Amino acid sequence: MNLQKCSVQLSYMLRHSTEPLYIDINGGWANVEDILSVLRLRYPEMDRETLDEIVAGDRKGRYAYDETGTKIRANQGHSIEGVTVEMTSPEPPEFLYHGTAERFLPSILQEGLKPMTRQFVHLSAQYETAHTVGKRHGKPVVLLIRAADFAADGHRLLLSANGVWQAEAVLPEYFSVMEDA
Ligand code: HQG
Numbered sequence: 724m725n726l727q728k729c730s731v732q733l734s735y736m737l738r739h740s741t742e743p744l745y746i747d748i749n750g751g752w753a754n755v756e757d758i759l760s761v762l763r764l765r766y767p768e769m770d771r772e773t774l775d776e777i778v779a780g781d782r783k784g785r786y787a788y789d790e791t792g793t794k795i796r797a798n799q800g801h802s803i804e805g806v807t808v809e810m811t812s813p814e815p816p817e818f819l820y821h822g823t824a825e826r827f828l829p830s831i832l833q834e835g836l837k838p839m840t841r842q843f844v845h846l847s848a849q850y851e852t853a854h855t856v857g858k859r860h861g862k863p864v865v866l867l868i869r870a871a872d873f874a875a876d877g878h879r880l881l882l883s884a885n886g887v888w889q890a891e892a893v894l895p896e897y898f899s900v901m902e903d904a
Contacts, residue, residue: 784885822857
């Protein structure tokens with residue numbers, strides 16, 4: 724079984740699909756048994772142990788079980804309307820980073836960063852992570868976000884359980900385009 728491919732399907736189910744699973748909009752939880760039975764349609768040998776392996780081995784910490792171990796969710800990245808996963812709002816660092824593709828810059832510089840198909844704009848604490856995220860879309864460019872100023876001006880900055888910072892939108896006055904590091 725290709726665990727990587729399986730993980731792609733898992734994250735799709737937990738973030739974007741309302742069918743055939745019911746995901747609780749309060750917290751984004753789905754029943755582990757339901758998830759396993761859907762995954763078994765494509766991966767007949769899928770079992771709890773393999774799911775544990777995917778959850779524990781995920782480098783970005785995308786998934787979490789609840790305390791009973793009977794429910795699972797994605798820690799962030801949802802597009803399903805209304806799904807709220809609790810996040811904290813600690814004091815942000817002075818700067819955060821957002822990686823994007825060069826071709827999106829004209830629009831981003833004009834209208835700011837928008838969540839597009841997700842619920843939030845994702846921001847990274849590390850330049851490298853942002854650079855890697857940007858590469859997914861094309862020639863990468865990294866924006867330096869003045870996170871402390873952004874928060875001091877009253878804009879909400881949330882932190883997901885797996886360490887991704889998120890904002891509803893970020894106006895151009897709060898970021899600048901970084902020279903290639
Ligand atoms: C861009 C992955 C035009 C934005 C990654 C980005 C990340 C605009 C794209 C996580 C815009 C949206 C999130 C505007 C923003 N005009 N383009 N006004 N505002 N954009 O994939 O941040 O594998 O939804 O810059 O590792 O790339 O899913 O967001 O390029 O952590 O766990 O619109 O997804 O993690 O793309 O990636 P995405 P993202 P997972």
